[in-house]
Amino acid sequence: KAGVTQTPRYLIKTRGQQVTLSCSPISGHRSVSWYQQTPGQGLQFLFEYFSETQRNKGNFPGRFSGRQFSNSRSEMNVSTLELGDSALYLCASSTTSGGAVETQYFGPGTRLLVL
């Protein structure tokens, strides 16, 4: 099976712009989670989607949003970018049992630099 893919791998944006990142999960996985990784804060959970519904959300401002499509692909959007949004954004798709997440498999990440 192909692994989790994320596009683009690298992005440079300026303050105030918006950005959309894409994630294609492993075939058959219905749960997709997003994380932000920075040197100072480590790995922080953004949100999780299952069957096109956001089930869980971390402690991030409303500028961070996401969605999931019927084929389980997911996108996350960050509006009005700030310098502090520069980070590696990781997507993870999960095996589930009865809807509950079991194991997460990560993509290579999208590195976002905000100037």
Added chain:
Amino acid sequence: GDSVTQMEGPVTLSEEAFLTINCTYTATGYPSLFWYVQYPGEGLQLLLKATKADDKGSNKGFEATYRKETTSFHLEKGSVQVSDSAVYFCARFDNYGQNFVFGPGTRLSVLP
């Protein structure tokens, strides 16, 4: 809230040395526990996992045992290689929040 604590790095070892990276967790109930590894410029890779007390996860020479009595999941390897140089993350699955909680990561450098 629930958390994962790891020993602070960086950890620097010579090739063929014994490795231990400590991990302890707080949790309500009995979470599943994981070790992930992140090589430079890459995402996280699942290294091993354990889903219940006394389970031992193992992969690529790495091992970790789920110790409920000490709420620990320490990572060990008998003989490290230069290629093991990476950042290692301990994680637990939060059954209530339905998300993963990660430790801060421990950077390992193995010198030839």
